[in-house]
Ligand SMILES: NC(=O)C1=CN([C@@H]2O[C@H](COP(=O)(O)OP(=O)(O)OC[C@H]3O[C@@H](n4cnc5c(N)ncnc54)[C@H](O)[C@@H]3O)[C@@H](O)[C@H]2O)C=CC1
């Protein structure tokens with residue numbers, strides 16, 4: 149029996165994500181939690197002819213505790229999205245407290261669940277979850293993930309557009325490392341499964357990097373005040389959740405870039421530290437997944453000088469973002 153839970157399930161991401169999870173054959177039970185509307189979303193989804201049993205919960209009557217009871221995997225898209233002109237860090241003020249409170253609930257009721265954090269700013273919200281878990285004495289770095297899959301999905305799509313063949317997008321894989329905001333998003337195009345055309349011009353390369361790094365802004369601008377990416381994020385979140393569950397079920401060699409605590413793999417962390425030139429507590433790199441979560445965190449490997457420059461720009465900002473999350477819990481009464 150596998151129980152998946154979505155916290156923030158009535159939102160722009162939460163609803164389509166819950167829909168995709170309802171169609172995932174690896175999930176037997178789907179728990180939906182939000183501060184509004186989850187009974188309706190659950191009733192709607194429950195009519196879909198797939199096996200997963202769906203139930204919706206609200207805060208009254210210990211709803212958070214109820215939804216998290218026996219949870220195996222918890223996905224968190226709860227929180228406010230950006231409006232034009234905002235950075236992801238501007239969301240910290242509201243989302244940090246939301247994520248802290250949900251993490252407290254998970255630490256108390258489902259401390260062994262895999263936790264997948266979507267709520268922004270991911271670079272800081274993942275450390276928040278970890279610090280809450282540490283305060284409760286239940287932190288297992290192998291089971292906590294920041295979902296950066298949308299960056300990987302965008303890279304596949306934009307590279308296949310450059311190659312002039314969108315049908316390639318499912319098979320193009322580009323490692324995207326670092327974190328999940330602006331310059332902390334580092335696409336390693338030199339490691340793309342499908343190389344860029346030979347003689348690809350520098351200005352085109354720069355534009356492609358920028359588009360992957362700031363793909364979120366493109367959607368925020370187009371939605372014009374109505375929020376940020378929801379449908380592509382739901383797709384990406386469902387893809388990543390599915391990978392975690394496939395690994396749990398025993399499939400070998402499942403890998404994905406994801407933002408993790410480097411304490412999950414000290415050997416991998418040591419190699420990354422050498423490459424990055426300094427120690428970071430969290431970093432998104434290609435992670436091998438297994439039945440207990442993180443098996444190994446890959447080093448960057450061979451990268452170009454241009455990519456080295458991108459990494460140099462990412463590291464200090466990541467370090468600040470991580471510290472912001474850690475200090476927030478340091479000063480929070482739990
Ligand atoms: N990691 C990533 O790649 C991406 C992350 N995001 C982030 O995901 C988050 C959600 O985005 P949307 O779904 O578009 O926002 P939304 O506003 O449509 O939905 C958020 C949902 O969270 C719920 N919520 C608020 N406080 C809650 C609480 N304490 N407990 C449970 N639920 C609560 C709201 O009621 C709402 O239904 C944002 O922070 C956004 O920045 C968005 C896109 C990509």
Ligand SMILES: O=C([O-])CC(=O)C(=O)O
Pocket residue numbers: 229230236268298363364365367368376377
């Ligand atoms: O841009 C945003 O605020 C939402 C997000 O994280 C993304 O689309 O990558």
